[in-house]
Every structure is written in structure tokens, then in C-alpha cells.
Amino acid sequence: MRLQLSCSDRRISFSCFTFTVLLLLLLCHIGQISGQKSDSAVAVVENTDGGGDEEEEVTVDEEEGEEGDLEVVQPTDEWQTLKQGAAVPASSHVRLNLQTGQREVRLGEEQLKYWTQEEHREQEEPRSSLCPEELKQAMKKIKDEVKASSRDTEQEDSVASKYRTLEELKKDMAQLELLVETDGQIMKRLLEQFNSSNSTTEQRLTILQELEYLVHQVDNAQVLCSMGGLQLMLQGLNSSDFRLQESSAFVLGSALSSNPTVQVKAVENGALQTLLTTLATAQPIHVKKKVLFAVASLLRHFPYAQRHFLSHGGLQVLSELFRVDGGGVLRTRIVTMLYDMISEKEMISQAGLDLALDTAHNERVRQYSQVSLQGELLEEGWCGLVPQLLESTEHDYREKALRALLAMSPVCLDQYRSDSSLLGLLLSLRDQYQEMVQSEMILGEENGYFSEIIDLIDALQVKMK
Template sequence: MVCIQRADSGLCVSVCVCVCVCVLVTMKWISAASLPCFTVASLLLLHCQPVASDADRRSDSALTVVENAEGGGGGGGEGGDEEEGANDNLNVVQPTEQWQTLKPGQAVPAGSHVRLNLQTGQREVRLGEEQLKYMTQDHRGEESQSVFSPDELKQVMKNIKEDLNPDSKASKYRPLEELKRDMAQLDLLVETDAQIMRRLLDQFNSSTSTTEQRLNILLELEYLVHQVDNAQTLCSMGGLQFILDGLNSSDFRLQESSAFVLGSAMASNPVVQVKAVESGALQRLLTALATAQPIRVKKKVLFAVAALLRHFPYAQHNFLSHGGLQVLSELFRADGGGVLRTRIATMLYDMISEKELISQTGLDPVLDAAHEDRVRQYSKVSVEGELLEKGWCTLVPQLLESTEHDYREKALRALLAMAPTCLDQYRSDSSLLGSLLSLRDQYQEMVQSEMILGEENSYFTEIVELIDAIQVKIK
């Protein structure tokens, strides 16, 4: 016997199939074998009959399917009323998107998906495929947004009453005149960079300002003049003269800060460079380098000089004509630590490289209309003659004696740029030739050590290439 039970459209059908193989086999001998076969069939039918007659009984292990409340599912009449009454007494589970366990005696709505969990042995139910198909995220979001709890509705009504209360409005909002007065004060606090620089210059020029206040003002100005427009605006306000006056101050701190602001304002700013030259900044900077000053002041002054000369052949010409290289050579000899020497060697390298690059014919005169004018201006800058005259061909090699790799690199670059002018002095300088051989062996060992570690194209490789380039020119 095979009993098949399934749920379909709210109907529970129990089909009992009783098979007696002997009847099929002995159909033609019915008289001889009918009693045993009929007896077995009768017993099986008696066993199946209670299942069919008691289909409406709800046992603890039975699964009952009921119509959805929305579906209506059944016609009117007395039969429909009896079904509704029976369904009211059932414990109907409301399925969700997730599987949930069915307890004994619970019923499920039609269209639900029921399964037997083979691991737990429990029956589980969830929404059917057709129901899940229409339960989209947007639909669920709309339903969740449209539901308010009673407490939330009470709070909304309470807020509406408070908003309609005139007393509460008066306490919540400020008068219009008071708002206008506060906005006017805020407008006074909002300043543009030009207004800030004007205020700082007035405070700097005030007789009541202390040295500490002026130092703070210069610090703020140095931050502002990094922007090209601000630096030009500062010059139009007359602030450049105040900064130059700070270079003549008796306080070394004011000299250092003034030189720092001046150099930051002139960096990559041709308009300010021209204004500075016209204002006599070059003479004041050379004077500050020639007089006794702390090394920190001279570092900032050298920074300002380099910013003034960079890509400005007119200023370079005036620098050379006013004995600038002579001042730098004395400063180079007096510096024992190498900090100033490195800055000076870098400045010489920049001046020589700029003239060499601008003299190349790679630039298209048609595309660059000012090319010829720049070539003419750089032709007036005679750096090579000054290098020989002031003894720079023997001064710069002294920087190779430093133990700092950065100092050596800057010296090698300057020596390579000066090679066309100082080639004879290099060949006759045995100390220089010995230093180049020693340094090459030292840095070559460093390069090999880095190659063993898997490092290539290192900083030491560049130094070796610089030494090789100088040795090739000397040979």
C-alpha cells in the first residue's frame, strides 16, 4: 500500500492504492483463489477507509492548508461558513522570506513552500516562489516607510501643537534685527588675503608693535606670499619695502624672518623679482652676506639670493657686476661645516646650467617668441670668466672632503657644469684626481652591495655616474 498526501489549492487529498498482485495473476482462476485475495483486499480497504473518512481531523502530525485571507477562496453558502469557522480555530503560521520551523498542529496558507529538514527532522515553511517574486525591495521599503507606531504619531501631533503655539515660536526664533546685527559682525570677521596683509602691514609698521609681534607677523606673511597673487599684492601695497627694512634691523631674528619672507615671495614669481631688483634688494642681500651674521641668518639670505637669480638673467648680470661671486667665495672659505658651501655650489650649478640650456637650439623660435631675447640677456652673464678669476675651480673640489653624500653630490654636479671652464685646473689638481678615484671605489662597493640585495638604480649609482662623467672630461 502506498499513501500519498499533498497540499494543492487548500484541498487535502488522501489516496490509498491497494494492490493485490495475486488477483492480477489469478484472474482466470477466480473460483479457486478468490477467497485469499479478497480477504487481503478487504483488510487493506478497511485500513485505508479511516484515512479517507478522517481527513478533516487535525492530528498533531497532520499538515493542513488553508486559504489566504486576501484570496477569498471559497464560495458563499453554508459550506463556506463552516470552513471559515474551522479556519478560525486553526493555528495558522504566517510565512516569511526565511525558513521557519513548523510546530505540531500548525497550518500553513495555500501557496506556501514546505520542506522537511533532513538534518533536524523538522518541517519548515516559507513564502512560495510566486509570493517572493512580488516582494521586491522597493515594495518592502514603501511598506516600512508607511507604517508609524502609535508613539510616533503622538509625538508628531505634539510637535504640531507646539509649532502652532505663539509662545513657543517666540522662544524658538530670534528677532530679525538681532540676526542682522550678528550677520554684520560676521561680515567684519571675514577677511580676504589682501585685507589680512593690509592689517598685518599696519601692525608691523606701528610704533607700538613689539619684536615678538613683528616676528609673528612675518611668519604669517611668509605663509601668504607662497601664492603668486598674494606676493604681487604685497608689493603693490608697499610691503616689499617694509621687508627690506627688516634686513637692516639690529635684531638677527628679524633679519632672518625678513629674508625668509622675501625669498618665498620671489620664488618662481617674475613680477616680484623685478620689483625686488628695482627696490635695491640685491644690494641689501649682498651686504647682509658680507657682514658678520649668524649662520642661520646667512642661510635664509642665501635662499633669498638664489630665488632672486633663478631664471632672471638681468639679476644675474647685476649680481656679477656688484661682486656677488667675490662675496660668495669669501663666505665659502669661511664656512667649515659645509652647509653654506653646499648652497653656494648649488647656486653656481643653477646659473651655469640655465645659460647652457637657453643657448641650445632645440627651442623653436616661432613657438617661443621671447627665446631670442632671453639668449641675448644670458649672453651678458659672463659666469665663466668670474669662475676662473675668483678661484672657484679649486674651491668647489674642497666640498668633496665632506662625509655627507648630499654635499658630495652637489659638488660633483657643480664640477661637471664647470668642467668646460676649469678643465686645465682639474687636470693639474692631484688632490682632485685622487679624491675622484677614492670616491669611485667607495661608491662602487656600495652599488655592488645594493645589487646583492636586489636594489637597482640607487642613489649611489647616480654618484658613480657623475664621477665617471667628470673623469671622462678630464681624460
Template sequence: MRLMSRRITGGSFSRSSVLLLMLLLLMLLLMLCQHTDSVPDQKSDSALTVVENVEGEGGGGETVQDEEEEEVMMENLEVVQPTDVWQTLTPGQAVPAGSHVRLNLQTGQREVRLGEEQLKYWTQEHREGDEASFSPDELKQAMKKIKEDLNPNSVASKFRPLEELKKDMAQLDLLVETDVQIMRRLLDQYSSSNSTAEQRLNILLELEYLVHQVDNAQNLCSMGGLPLILDGLNSSDVRLQERSAFVLGSALSSNPVVQVQAVENGALQSLLTALATDQPLRVKKKVLFAVASLLRHFPHAQHKFLSRGGLQVLSQLFRADTSGVLRTRVVTMLYDMISEKELISQTGLDQVLDASHEERVQQYSQVSVEVELQEKGWCGLVPQLLESTEHDHREKALRALLAMAPVCLDQYRTDSSLLVSLLSLREQYQEMVQSEMIVGEENSYYAELLEHIDALHVKLK
């Protein structure tokens, strides 16, 4: 504001001029007093203020008003509802804590609008048009929320005491079970007369998960769980038969200790019986999985398998299967038995051999699987798998035919259906390989199948 002055000519002031000058000075003095009273740092009877403690200042700490006094104050005062535009305040009006208040130096009036903290706790859903509308209860709750967030002691109330946490951890330690304890509990529940078929199925599912670990499978045998699993193979419930065979096969996989104990407990005979009887496909698949796990890298079990008519049981299973699923599993198992013996005999040509290896060579020499396959008619059965439309089934058949060639070569040469199948497959895979070469693919799966066919043709010449 600029104070305009007038130059009086004539060298003297009249009485009226002096009075006018004094009146102007009085008005200026009154305006300065009003400006001083309106400064925000000064305490005003018409303003709602919050006294805060500043760190490092002297005094007795933070001044906090009781909630009852705040509620009485809020009821007696006229609270202005701020908006996002500046509003003029009149004497006797209060504003919520956190509002932006300024002094307009041109008009000498105080003005208010929404502050950042208010915008944090009041969302757009409270708006109606371009103006914000807040009830007194909303203002009080928002002010309490702001004070709670600013209070450092409120953070500690959100966390549990350390001693209480220690007690909970101690209780959790008592509930922790080792795998051995879990299997003991499961076996007790399984052997209980009060257990239902559904409960036993769930128990077997949990055991199958545990016995994938070598130690757990061995502990299952030491606890006496193996006879319980073998009893499940003889159950009248096909679901228990399937689940028991699944647990047994998982426990036998790559676990020589369990393989020995299974043979000693008569597992081989129970498995062959399950294959020889009329069972659903899903049961026979799991039983075949258990038989393959028992025979793998275990010449003693393979010898017992052959001596107890295992190949006859598998041939009946092969002939009865029309889907090709069981045929593939059977042929794969036979191929594994032949290749294991061949591999161990080739390794025996090394100059440095330990005693255990020599013993294994001696054990495999007693397993005459190739001769048994020839005598039981497998030289004519395996070629039938080439008629399948699945490439994987054909691959398993070609690998088995190559492995059986030393004892079955004469029968291959007289088998007209086998020769026709080989010629047809050779043409088919040649076209597939050429198509792949056009698009830039090399070393494909079909090229590998073609190599097996060519290798078998060479042997037949």
C-alpha cells in the same frame, strides 16, 4: 489546571455528594473571577499604570499626569524594586513604568522583573550582588527620562531656531577677511610705532605663509610692503633679519613680477651686504635662500649680481664655512646659474622661436658666469666640497664640477688633491654599488654618483 471528576456507582446521588459537587463548582467559579481581575489589560487599584496614546485611535490625545500628582502617587504607593528574576506582587504594590509584568496561571499571582527600558537607564553600578537597589528618587528620575525620550517635542528643543542661525551666519560674514585685507592689516600693524619686536616677528611669519601664492606676493609689493621687508634686513635684531629674508625669498620664488620690483628697490645690494657682514648661520641660510630665489631664471639680476662682486662675497662665505651647509647652498646656486644658461642656449637651436625666447637668449649671453668663476678661483674651491662625508654634498660638488669643466678642465688636471679624491670616491661607490647588486637593487643613488665620477674621469683624460 484539570478538574478531577468521580464516577458514582449505584445509579443515584446522595445528599452529601450533591453538596460536595456544588462546593467544587463554586470554588472553580471564584478562581475564574480572580483570574479575570488579574489580566494586565484590566485596570487595578493596586497597580501603577501609564496611559499611552495609540496613533489612529479616537479620543482627545495623550493623557499626561502632572508632575506633582506623580510625586504624591510615588510617595503614597509601595514601589517594588524589580530585579532580573521574577518577583510576586501583592495587592497595593506598584511597579515602575517599563517593567515586565506577567500573570502566573499556575499560582494566579502577578509577577514582575526588570524591563528593557529600565536596563537602559540603570547600569551595573546600581547593583549590589545579584539584586538591584533603586531609591525612590532614582525611580522618579528614570521615569521622567523615559517620558522625555518618548516625547517627540523634546527633540526640537535640542536645536536652535532657524532665524537665530541666520543671524549668526550674517555676523560671521562680516568677520570674513580676504588675503588682501589681511595683508593690509598686517602691514599697518608692522609699520606701527607701537608694535613690539615679538609682534613684528609674528606678522612676518603670517606674511611668509601668504606670499607663497603668486597673487599675494604681487599684492604685497603693490601695497608698499617690499620696502618694509627690506628694512628688516638692516635691522639690528638678527631675528627680524632672518624672518625678513625668509619672507623675501618666499615672495621671490617663481614670481617674475616680484623679482623685477625687488631689483628696482635695491634688494640685491641689501642681500649682499647681509652676506658680507658677520651674521649667525641661521640668518645667512635664509639670506642665501632669498639670493637664490632672486637670481633663478632672471638673467638681468644675475648680471647685476656678477657686476657687483657677488662671486667674491660667496667665495668669502665658502671659505669661512666649516660645516659644509653654506658651501652646499653656494655650489648649488652656481650650478643653477650655469645650467640655466646652457639650457636656454640648447633650446635656441630649435627652428621655431618666439620673440620672448630670443630676448632671453640675448640676456643670458650677457651673463658671463663661467668666465667669472674661473677668474675668481672657483675651479679650486668647488673640489674642496668632495672632502665632505655627506653624500648629498658630494653630489652637488660633482654636478658643479661637470658644469664648470669647459672653463676649468686645465686646472682640474693639475689639481692633485682633486684626482686623489676622485679615485678614492670611485672605489668607495663601486663597492657600494656591488653590494647593492648582490641584494638585487639596481639604479641606486650610489650608482648615479659613480656615473658622475666616471664622466669627470673621461673629461680629464
């Protein structure tokens, strides 16, 4: 039977022939690669691109020591021609271009995937690199910081040069500690200098001034008394020098202020008699002012001393001093001291109505009950002396006189009523201060100082009705 081949059969036969030839060429190429020193494995894959190229998967494992003899081609993501005998890195993708007969290479699939991910990551994440302008600014900032740090260091060195080091200060303090004295040591040294026969009057006055500053502290005043300072003050009151008398009375009054311990020691050492004697003798007014200050400090909140003051004729001494004082300075101090004594006793008596108070307070009430101050004031004529202070032009003097008159009213009220000059003076003062109050109200000052004086006048007039 005879076969007749059609044109289509001829084309199929030609394609089979062409495929056979290509297969033989491929086998020859594989044989050449196997004969080379490289141990690369070539895998033939089917061409799916429809072109005339065949692709090979090539893995190259180069031995150490042979890298320098081979030309290693670095593949990219594009196909490039691979020369004969050239080596490629592992996982590269090699193919045979059937049109040109040349082998071509590019990156493998894994490498392409990695590159694509890196490019995508670089697009998503901003680069941390700086542009040239930013680098210039950064370098300039670094230089400025270095200069500023240098200036700070120079300034610190300049400041440090003006002060001493800690070690130097420690040495200086160690030397100063040798010269540090306590208040007690200072007072002891001052007393020794005061009693020294080589000390002048000026030096003694300076010592008394320093002692007056120290005895404002309660403990220092007590220490000074234990050192014999109290006797030194009393000796100064008997001095023929008025300046020493004045300074001694000032130190004594400061030591007695709000210090019961010193008050008790002063009474025990006869300070009250010495002070009253100084007031009774002829002395300059500035000396008597300081002595009155010492007497007031001794009697304040000390009923025992007040009782001795009355028994030793203290009110008689003050009344004589009140009559001879024309300026009113001593009068005001005397009236203020009497008012304080009356107010203390009244406050203690009112507080004594509370049954919950302790036994110490009850003892104070008992001691104040033995001080018959208001009775003595009536006998010594103080009900007629105190109103004289209202004739002063000083508002402060008038205020203190009005307060004393109100405190003395329980025993002096009958004399107030019979004293026509006192009634007329109170009316005159009220009219005068009423005008002052109106002036205060115009200035926007309500319940001012002058209003308080009017309230005192009104309270006294109410008692006198």
C-alpha cells in the same frame, strides 16, 4: 361490428385516462397561480427524465412594497420543496413532483452555469486570503516596523538636538561675514600693526611669520609689494635684531620665488645690494642661510638680475663666504646656486637652436648671452673651490659638488687635470661607492642613489682624460 379489446389495448386506454387526469390537475394548478397577486409566467416543459415529474420554468417579477409580505425562498443547486404562497427569485427553476404532489425549486440553468464557472475559477486561481498564522506574522511585522520607525524618529530627534537649525546657521554666517577679511585686507592690517610704535619685537616676528605664509601665493606677493611690504622687508634686513633679519629675508625669499613681477620690483628697489651687504657683514649662520635663500630666489630664471649680481661683486662675496664656512651647509647652498645658474644658461642656449621659437625666447637667449658666469667663475678661483666640497662626509654635498664640477668643466677642465688631489679623491670615492652599490644590489636595489654618484664620477673622469 363488435370490438374486442386486448390486454394491450386496455393498458393503452388506462394510460390515456391517466394522462387526461394529470392534464386536468395541471390546468387547475395553473388557474390557481394565475389568481395570485404574483405576475410570474409559468411554462410547461416536457419531462425528459422518464420520471413522474413535470417541470415548469417560472419567472417571478415582484412588485415593490410586497417583498416584505412574501416568504422568499433562496434556491440552491439541489431540488427543495416549495411551500404554498412562497416566492422565488427570477430565473429560478420550478417543477411539480407528481409522486409527492409538491412543487420543488432549484437554481435556473444560467445561475447554475455561473456557479459552476465561479467554482472552477476558484479552483484555478489561488485565494488571496491569508491564514490566521500569516495574519499573525503580518501584524507582528507591522508592529516591528512601527517600533523601528519610532526608534528612528527618536534617533533623528536626538541627532537634530546636537546641531543647530538652518536658520540659526544663517544668522551665525551673517554675523561671521562681518568679520571675514580678504588676504589683501589681512596683509594691510598686518603691515599697519608692524609699523605701529606700540608693537613689540615678538609681535613683529609673529606678523612676519603670517606674511611668509600668505606670500606663497603669487597674487598676494604682488599685492604686498604694492602696499610697501618690499620696503618693510629691506628695512628688516638692516635691523640690529638678528631674528628680524632672518624673518625678513625668509619673507622676501618666499615672495620672490617664481614671481617675475616681484623680482623686477626687488631689483628696482635695490634688494640685490642689500642682500649682498648682509652676506658680506658678520652675521649668524642661520641669518646667512635665509639671505642666501633670498638671493637664489632673486637670481633664478632672471638673467638681468644675474648680470647685476656679477657686476656688483656677487661671486667675490660668495667665495669669501665659501672659504669661511667649515661645516659645509653654506658651501652646499652656494654651489647649488651656481650650478642652477650654469644649467639655466645652457638649457636656454640649447633651446635657442630651434628656429620655430617665439621672439620672447630669443630675447631671453640674448639676455643670458650677456651673463659671463663661467668666465667669472674661472677668474674668481671657483675651479679650485668647488672640489673642496667633495671632502665632506655627506653624500648629498658630494653629489652637488660633482654636478657643479661637470657644469664648470668647459672652463675648468685644465685645472681639473693638473689637480692631483682631485684625481686621487675621485678614485677613492669611486671605490667607496662601488662597495655601497654592491650592498644595494644584495638588497635588491638596482640603479640606486649610489649608482648615480658613480655615474657622475665616471662622467667627470672621462672628461678629465
